[in-house]
Amino acid sequence: MKIAFRASPRPGAQGALHELSSRYGQTPAAEADFIVTLGGDGTALEALHETLAMPAKPVFAMRTDSSTGVLCNSLRVHGLIERLHAAARVELPVLQAEIEQAGGRSQVLFAINEIVLERQVFQQAKLSVAVRGNGDPMNINGDGLVLTTPIGSTGYNRTLGGPLLPLGSSLMAVTGKAIGCPLAWSPAVLSDHEILDVEVIEAAHRPVQIATTSETIPNICRARLFRSPDRTVTLLVDGEAQSRLCTLFGRQR
Template identity: 40%
Template sequence: MKRIAFVASQTEEAQAARAALTSRYGDAPIEEAEVVVALGGDGFMLRTLHRHLARALPVYGMKLGTVGFLMNQHHVADLPERISRAQPAVLRPLLMEAANEAGSTISALAFNEVSLLRQTKQAAHLRVSLNGVVKLDELICDGVLVATPAGSTAYNLSAHGPILPFGSQLLAMTPISPFRPRRWRGAILPAVTEVKFEILDPYKRPVSATADSHEVRDIVEVSIRESRERTMTLLFDPEHNLEERILNEQFEL
């Protein structure tokens, strides 16, 4: 039996589940654990991945929240057996480097997406470059995002972006309410692509950048690339694996 550390969101349901599970299986300190069991929804799972990135422990989630795309079903029984036969899904996050008006550069990781959003009623005016080559001289929009395959079914899908198969080595670039170019609906990029957004009028048309939940305001430039150093592993029941669920999302009506 692996040494398990249990973490839970602050909801009453998740806390009750944690109490039941720890009384049955114990609760290892995080520095001694071999696996983390996260109890909550997808938002809590993302926070768990960021919080425990330094140790890179595998994380097995159980759904006790509103959205549970990254979670398994919640059952108290047979947890060690479920963990031992779980299938791994290795997530490689995006690295965002955002330069703000004050001259600082802030770095953050995103397992789902990096999104740029206008801060006022004024539309954002952005220049878009890929690997140092300008692809759009001016994108006028409410915002734009770059999503991983794991994040392609979240905000990206809500913004009418494509669902990317897990393991496809692709990224989705999706505009949010684009005005010009009127017919541009985004792009599918190789995961090795380095994306740069330049804010063309940052003082009149301020823009913020968010990596998962880490927001940087009043930016002037953002670069995004897949991290080459960091990974996290999610564990899924074989009948509930992430690759199949992302595939099935394409057939949801």
Template identity: 35%
Template structure:
């Protein structure tokens, strides 16, 4: 394990910063640009930030998160002990991100990655009016709603679940297409699609009913069209303790009351 260079990232919370002081005292660390793996201290939100930083690297490295936040669904338990042994025994899970290609009403083009979900959301009190295409075929000529999202398995327990979307097993090769407060068609509750699907949204009245597109926390306003696909060219790697049964935790969320 000593041959692998570790970098440390910590959220600005008091608990994470105190833990970082303890780890810096006990282990050797390098600059993240030289590291073979990243140890991230915080909650799920901070892990998401750390993974997004990996997307900007030519060679994304594995990330081992330790929970010093609130939920920590994607994190391992916090302990300063035997860290090198934990990393040596850790199992890996590949997480391919989404890629959002957005075009605004002014013709500006934006390509933005997302790890959890891409959401199309109304900007005003007016409901959004959106055409939905799957692999080049119009499947919903007009979806009237507060919004609609595409979620990865890793993100299916986040915003997608709050919008009553399905929970997806982590290695299921599926994405969830989930409406947010749909008004018409009233009975449509979404779809589960192959992660090789190309999903395209078009704002039908972008002036009267403007919509924004959000890839995780990055927003592009006044959207004309967006296309969402899985980006297989730049997969991310999460590290977990062997006893951290993430798929089991995701499955059991379906029975949470």
């Protein structure tokens, strides 16, 4: 079995990397059967993003001391091969954004947990937001919007008062950031078949950027946000982590 290890720069993760790679070897990700991460959720998400270019490459995350790891299994050096074979596979949806920047440049980016549209300057962002094919756009003023997947709904989305989405559901959540008129806006739960169109009003004077855990693109004029129709990533969880995720999301195994 070939394993590619990825570790955060923290000393605990680097020490575990040395011990595990000495025991099991270190293989380039493109040639590996599994990617094993050492750290917390940030390291796991970086590896999951890496697998977008390597379809069906599963990620087994292990949490090191002082790291936050909702997505992570416990760190143990012994028995890794057996744990990888016994772990349950959780297929996670991928969000996609088709973006047009000022000047007409177009880009596409992907996210595992959330996509954030947010103001770049002191002035509030002015956004025209529409669910494609579902009526007239809504104009809102505020710090921005967050589109999240079920696995991402426990994080930043929750700090903004957004809903917790059931793990494995075909849903997305749209949550506002400091919306200027809160009575005119509330978090929305959408089917993951929906497409969200956002246009930035007065983009030159109220610039907006789009951000994921892996990149930030400034000066957005408009963006189309949706679940990618042909991409998923695979997270491996053992029994302990699976029970914790089910408890966190209020779902029985």
